[in-house]
Amino acid sequence: MCDREVFEVQAADGAGRVGALRIPRAGRTVETPALLPVVNPNVLTVDPARLAGEFGVEMLITNAYIVHATDGLREAALDRGLHDLLGFPGAIMTDSGSFQLAEYGDIDVDTPEIVRFQRDVGADVGTPVDVPTPPDADRETALADLRETERATLEAEAVETGEMLVSAPVQGSTHLDLRESAGRAAAASTLDLAPVGAMVPLLESYRYDEVVRVVLAAKRGLGPAAPVHLFGAGHPMIFALAAALGCDLFDSAAYALYARDGRYLTTAGTEHLDDLSQLPCPCPVCTGHDPAALRGAPDDERERLLAEHNLHVTLAEVRRVREAIRSGNLFELVERRARGHPALVDGYRALLDESAWLERFDPASKGTVFALSAESARRPEVRRHHDRLVRVAPPDGASVLLTEGGVPSADQFDAVWRVVPPFGPYPRALASTYPLTAATPDRPDRAACEAAARGVARLAAATGAELTLAHGGWPESALALVPDGVRTERRPGGGAGPTG
Numbered sequence: 001m002c003d004r005e006v007f008e009v010q011a012a013d014g015a016g017r018v019g020a021l022r023i024p025r026a027g028r029t030v031e032t033p034a035l036l037p038v039v040n041p042n043v044l045t046v047d048p049a050r051l052a053g054e055f056g057v058e059m060l061i062t063n064a065y066i067v068h069a070t071d072g073l074r075e076a077a078l079d080r081g082l083h084d085l086l087g088f089p090g091a092i093m094t095d096s097g098s099f100q101l102a103e104y105g106d107i108d109v110d111t112p113e114i115v116r117f118q119r120d121v122g123a124d125v126g127t128p129v130d131v132p133t134p135p136d137a138d139r140e141t142a143l144a145d146l147r148e149t150e151r152a153t154l155e156a157e158a159v160e161t162g163e164m165l166v167s168a169p170v171q172g173s174t175h176l177d178l179r180e181s182a183g184r185a186a187a188a189s190t191l192d193l194a195p196v197g198a199m200v201p202l203l204e205s206y207r208y209d210e211v212v213r214v215v216l217a218a219k220r221g222l223g224p225a226a227p228v229h230l231f232g233a234g235h236p237m238i239f240a241l242a243a244a245l246g247c248d249l250f251d252s253a254a255y256a257l258y259a260r261d262g263r264y265l266t267t268a269g270t271e272h273l274d275d276l277s278q279l280p281c282p283c284p285v286c287t288g289h290d291p292a293a294l295r296g297a298p299d300d301e302r303e304r305l306l307a308e309h310n311l312h313v314t315l316a317e318v319r320r321v322r323e324a325i326r327s328g329n330l331f332e333l334v335e336r337r338a339r340g341h342p343a344l345v346d347g348y349r350a351l352l353d354e355s356a357w358l359e360r361f362d363p364a365s366k367g368t369v370f371a372l373s374a375e376s377a378r379r380p381e382v383r384r385h386h387d388r389l390v391r392v393a394p395p396d397g398a399s400v401l402l403t404e405g406g407v408p409s410a411d412q413f414d415a416v417w418r419v420v421p422p423f424g425p426y427p428r429a430l431a432s433t434y435p436l437t438a439a440t441p442d443r444p445d446r447a448a449c450e451a452a453a454r455g456v457a458r459l460a461a462a463t464g465a466e467l468t469l470a471h472g473g474w475p476e477s478a479l480a481l482v483p484d485g486v487r488t489e490r491r492p493g494g495g496a497g498p499t500g
Contacts, residue, residue: 006165006192007032007227007248013330014380015219015246015361018322021227025163026091026124028058032227033243033325035318036061036093037311038234038253039086041073045256045307048088055311058090061251064118064126065097068109081122093125093251094118098132098169098197111155119164125193128156130169132198135210142173150185157190165192167229173198174210176217183221193227193249194218200232208241208347215245216354224361236267236317237340240333241347243321246361255314259306265313268340273306283312328366331379335372345375352378359384369438374447377422381435382451385423386458392427396464402456403470403491419469421448424455449474453481460486 011018019032039048039062051057067077077085082092096114097107109117111128118126129152131145149171156166168186172178179196186194196218202211215230222228227248233239234252242250258265262273266280273294279286285308294302324333338348351358352375359380369381376382394400394415401413402425417425421444423436430436440448453474460467460483469482470491482488 007225011326012361012363013325013328013366014244014358016243016321016325016330017246017248018325019227019248021248023059023091023124023165025122025165028091030058030091031322032248033239033318033321034059034249035234035239035315036249036251037255038062038251039088040253040256041067041086042070043256044086045259045304046311048086051311052088052090055315057315059093059124059249060086060088060090061093061095062086063097064094064114064121064123065107065109067094067121068097068114068117077121083122085121091124092122093167094121094123094127096127096129098127098130111152112159115156115159115161115166119159119161123164125165125167126156126161127167127169127195128152130171130197133171133173134198135174135201135207137173139175139178142171142175142178145173146171146178146182149182153186153189153191167191167193167195169195169197169231170218170222171197172214172217174202174214176213179214179217180221183218183223185221187222187226193229194222195229195231195249196247197231199230203232203235203238206341206343208238208343209350211238212241212245212347212350212354215242215247216351216357219246220357234314235270236265236314237269237337237344239317239321240324240330240337241344241351243325244330244334244351244358250318252314255310256303256307259303259310262302262306264306265310267313267317267337273302279309281309281313283309283316285309285312328363329368329370331376332370332372335375338375339373348375355380355383359387365434369435371422371438371440371444371448374445377445377447377451381438382422382455385426385435386455389425389455389459390462392430393459393463394465398463398465399468400465401468401470402459402486404472405491413468419452419456419471422451422455424452425459446475446477449478450481453478456482456486 006022008020009017021030021032037051037057037060039060041062067073115126130149133142133145149169153168168189168191170182170186172182196215229249230242230247233242233250234254264271264273276291285305324330334348338344355378362380398414401416402419404419418428419425426436456469468487470489472491
């Protein structure tokens with residue numbers, strides 16, 4: 001994977017990254033994470049030239065199979081090329097007909113033919129005919145389909161494609177071992193991008209915890225070098241979570257499909273135009289119209305205007321995600337978005353189940369950590385701090401006070417350490433170092449206290465020092481995690497204690 005060295009990571013936060021994807025045939029470098037609007041060549045809801053000029057879209061995706069199967073369109077594409085046909089100056093990725101294969105069970109084209117066609121019409125990134133296996137398929141079916149996808153990948157490798165990049169799709173349904181195996185096969189190929197396919201049914205049914213597990217399985221097989229495309233991820237509410245998983249490209253038909261149904265996208269979900277009394281977005285569509293005016297517009301104009309709004313809010317969220325990665329606060333953005341829907345909370349919790357994996361990619365230093373919820377106690381920064389306590393453990397025999405605030409009888413101790421949930425104990429000299437500069441609530445929740453107690457336990461396991469913990473009223477569930485050899489006392493002025 002990345003045999004042509006087309007992808008460079010420029011900034012990271014967790015597994016999320018801002019990258020530069022070089023598209024040789026287009027002569028362009030696309031900044032990632034990036035959204036590829038889906039353009040139906042037969043139904044141009046928003047003109048592709050406007051996508052580039054007004055919306056700043058660097059790359060779009062269209063369906064080569066539709067072009068290939070449509071008389072007149074096929075000849076025009078072969079004669080003029082896709083860029084001229086669509087009027088789009090940026091990079092163009094093409095799909096192969098796999099969606100139609102999944103919908104109708106058969107298509108009249110194979111991988112060598114459609115990959116050559118994509119090359120001949122000037123696509124910048126092509127795709128073989130993979131087999132999208134739906135979620136919950138039995139293992140035998142998923143494995144058989146995966147073998148067909150791997151065969152298509154080998155056939156695509158054998159086609160002379162020139163400067164056109166080619167994708168190696170990762171399939172395997174909801175069988176995580178198959179997804180990981182497919183990722184390894186894609187990584188071993190000479191192809192360039194790794195789309196994680198057949199995700200739309202999971203996304204549309206809000207099974208975000210399973211989306212997380214499937215993508216992470218694919219990522220384990222792919223390794224960190226491959227640029228990853230999450231096929232069908234077009235709603236802005238999912239972008240932050242998907243980026244935190246290490247996805248670099250998304251594609252969206254939602255902006256147009258939702259507009260056709262009168263639906264209005266936000267970063268927290270979807271509203272119906274009929275239910276809106278105001279338009280809460282500052283995009284040009286929303287500042288230039290009110291809901292009544294949109295509802296009263298002719299059907300085609302209303303659809304176009306809603307699609308433009310949907311694009312504005314979608315592309316703004318992609319920019320917001322990129323900036324969050326650069327600033328080192330992607331996890332804070334994921335937490336804020338997760339609060340918009342219970343299924344996103346499930347997805348975020350599934351992501352944090354993999355904090356040990358995330359910690360491998362998380363920068364050693366970045367922006368201030370904001371502890372915003374019980375989930376914050378499981379962030380990779382907390383895990384890393386606990387792992388590193390052994391490096392600063394006090395000497396055996398020393399008497400050390402671990403305190404959340406006040407210093408009772410401090411003269412009785414050789415050293416006084418701070419304790420801040422969810423991180424737990426650390427020497428006061430490290431208070432101004434990352435991640436201990438974190439902004440944390442004065443009233444920590446139960447999960448934060450339990451995480452701090454686990455930090456105390458890690459320190460106790462690393463030293464023979466005599467430890468005393470002066471806490472601010474931790475719950476019994478947290479105190480039960482403190483080893484028996486650590487003396488505990490409620491510190492004076494401990495306040496209201498934890499919440500939750």
